[in-house]
Amino acid sequence: MHPLFTPFRAGDIALANRVVMAPLTRNRALPGQLPGPLQVEYYRQRASAGLIVTEASQISPEGQGYLDTPGIHNDAQVAGWRRVTEAVHAAGGRIVIQLWHVGRISHVSLQPGGQSPVSSTARAAATKTFTKKGFEPVSAPRALRSDELPRIVADYRHAARQAMAAGFDGVEVHGANGYLLEQFLRDSVNDRSDAYGGPIANRARLMVEAVQAVCEEIGAARTGLRLSPVTPANDAGQDSDPQALYGHVVERLAPLKLAYLHLIEGATGGDRNVAPFDYAALRAVYKRAHPAGAWMVNNGYDAAMARAVVERGEADLVAFGRPFIANPDLVRRLRENAPWNALRRETLYGGDAAGYTDYPALPDTVPA
Ligand code: 8OZ
Numbered sequence: 009m010h011p012l013f014t015p016f017r018a019g020d021i022a023l024a025n026r027v028v029m030a031p032l033t034r035n036r037a038l039p040g041q042l043p044g045p046l047q048v049e050y051y052r053q054r055a056s057a058g059l060i061v062t063e064a065s066q067i068s069p070e071g072q073g074y075l076d077t078p079g080i081h082n083d084a085q086v087a088g089w090r091r092v093t094e095a096v097h098a099a100g101g102r103i104v105i106q107l108w109h110v111g112r113i114s115h116v117s118l119q120p121g122g123q124s125p126v127s128s129t130a131r132a133a134a135t136k137t138f139t140k141k142g143f144e145p146v147s148a149p150r151a152l153r154s155d156e157l158p159r160i161v162a163d164y165r166h167a168a169r170q171a172m173a174a175g176f177d178g179v180e181v182h183g184a185n186g187y188l189l190e191q192f193l194r195d196s197v198n199d200r201s202d203a204y205g206g207p208i209a210n211r212a213r214l215m216v217e218a219v220q221a222v223c224e225e226i227g228a229a230r231t232g233l234r235l236s237p238v239t240p241a242n243d244a245g246q247d248s249d250p251q252a253l254y255g256h257v258v259e260r261l262a263p264l265k266l267a268y269l270h271l272i273e274g275a276t277g278g279d280r281n282v283a284p285f286d287y288a289a290l291r292a293v294y295k296r297a298h299p300a301g302a303w304m305v306n307n308g309y310d311a312a313m314a315r316a317v318v319e320r321g322e323a324d325l326v327a328f329g330r331p332f333i334a335n336p337d338l339v340r341r342l343r344e345n346a347p348w349n350a351l352r353r354e355t356l357y358g359g360d361a362a363g364y365t366d367y368p369a370l371p372d373t374v375p376a
Contacts, residue, residue, distance in 0.1 A: 012318045013343050016058065016325065018302040019229030019267025021102055021177045023058035023325075026318055027339045030306050030329035031061040031106040031180065031234070033077060035138065035358040041072070041079040043088040048095045049365045053336035055101030058325070061180050061232075061270075062092075064108035064187075067167035069120040071188070073110030073146070074138045076358060080105055080167050086174045093175035104178040104232060105171045107164060107222070111188030112149035113242050115139050124150040128191045128198040128205070128214075133243035135186075138357060154202045157214060160188075165221040168231075178230030178267055181219055183257075185276050186242025189215040193253060196245025208249075208256045216260050228264045232304070236272035237290070238283040246283055254285075255293050262297035269294055270304040270327060277329070280308055288322070311342050337369040346370060 013025045038044040051060055065080045066072040072079070079085045089105065096103045112127035117139050119125055127149035136143045152160070164181070171179045183189045191197045192214040198205050204213050223231050237254045238246060247253050258269065273287055274280035291303050305317060306327035314326040332338050333356070334349040341348060355363020 010315055010319075010343075012315055012326065013339070016302070018059065018232070018325065019178070019265070020227065021059065021104070021230065021267055023102055024056075024100065025058040025339060026325045027058050027314070027342060028304060028325050028327040029054050029057040029060040029332040029338075030327040031064055031182070032329055032333060033063050033074065033357065034364065035074060035076040036360070036364060037076045037078040038088075040084055041066070041077065042085055043078050043092055045091075046361060046365060047078070047088075048091050051092050051103065052095040052099055053365060053369070054332055054338075055096045055099035056337060056339045057101060057332065058339075059177075060096060060101060060103040061327070062103065062105045064106045064182050067107050067109055068163040070123075070126060071109035071163070072118050073114035073125070073187075075118065075140060077108075080107065080170050080174065081163070083170075086170050089171075089174035089176070097175070102177045104180050104230075105174070105176050106180045106182050106234070107167050107171070108182045109160065109163070109188040111191045113137060113146055113187060115144055116147045117141075119147075124148060126150055126152045126156075127188065128152065128200055131197075131199065133186070135243045151200070154204055157204060157217070160214070161217045161221045164218040165225045168222040168225045172226050172230075178232065179222060179226065180232040180234055180270060181222060182234055183215055183219075184234045184236035184241075184272055185239060186244035189218065190236070190244055193257070194244055194247040196247055208253050212253070212257050212260065215257060219261055219266075220264065223264050223266070228266050231264075231266050232268040232270055233261065233266060234270040234272065236276055237287075238274065238285045239272055239276045240282065241276045250283070250285055251289065254290055258290055258293045259297065262294045262301065265298050266301060268302035268304050268325065270306060273305060273307045276307065291322075311345060314342065334367050336367055340370060344370075
């Protein structure tokens with residue numbers, strides 16, 4: 009058996025194989041930002057993944073930035089997610105929820121009381137989001153005061169507690185793709201002059217505090233973190249020294265002994281070589297402090313690349329995004345080198361069962 013299909017332990021989470029379903033925003037939550045029966049079926053269909061990372065889910069009403077994304081802050085949301093975790097567990101799978109605060113990637117129509125989105129900066133991102141009216145430019149943010157940041161950290165902690173109440177195997181903190189934590193990290197966005205701006209240690213402070221709080225709440229062995237050191241997604245720009253910045257983050261967080269680190273290599277969903285970055289060097293920083301810590305890679309992997317990276321010992325886990333949308337039985341297809349269903353892009357964001365739960369699995373028996 010190829011190692012890609014062998015069991016693996018990420019912290020306290022025992023996986024049947026090394027194939028991970030990456031977090032994927034699908035904008036199909038019910039009113040109240042609730043997962044419903046359609047989400048139960050969608051995730052159940054994909055439970056042969058070694059691990060499912062759910063779609064990004066806001067930690068607070070303020071953390072929402074797109075129409076119809078689910079939350080994990082109130083008890084109705086916990087009850088909805090409980091049906092999802094029960095279905096995945098009954099099918100033999102493991103599932104963690106991605107904890108999300110969008111920061112400035114939002115619109116006043118999606119914010120509580122129509123307030124401005126919040127960020128590390130008052131400068132608006134040059135990007136669009138998806139609202140009731142379709143694609144609209146994001147709203148100008150308000151820069152958070154440093155005395156508000158303990159409340160943001162508490163929201164991460166609370167969401168992690170809610171996740172465990174919903175029966176998740178753990179959580180993944182969304183530290184990637186130009187959202188709040190990355191808006192603090194990068195000097196291309198963060199223009200603060202307080203203890204959360206300026207030198208790398210300051211810009212990393214909110215991410216470190218948020219991850220520490222989550223680890224205190226549910227245990228580091230059930231906590232993962234997703235990073236995207238050079239993605240330009242959501243107008244994040246490029247940090248002036250990503251290698252030093254992300255090296256610092258990993259040096260600070262590896263000693264906590266997280267379940268895994270999840271790396272988006274290159275531009276999210278695009279060019280893997282968008283900007284230079286030495287991922288192997290970052291991995292070495294991580295493994296020095298936490299040899300048993302899992303290293304999860306993502307972005308544009310095909311079957312051959314996934315087999316090779318695990319074979320070479322350069323990654324413990326490989327996450328697939330869009331291939332899992334179109335192929336509920338992706339693990340089997342990888343194992344059997346079977347062809348993949350084509351993705352229907354027009355049903356990615358929003359809508360119903362079409363393009364969500366209607367992608368076919370391979371037939372049980374192959375005709376002779
Ligand atoms: C696509 C559309 C909306 C949100 C990310 C949560 O990039 C997202 C996202 C992706 O991390």
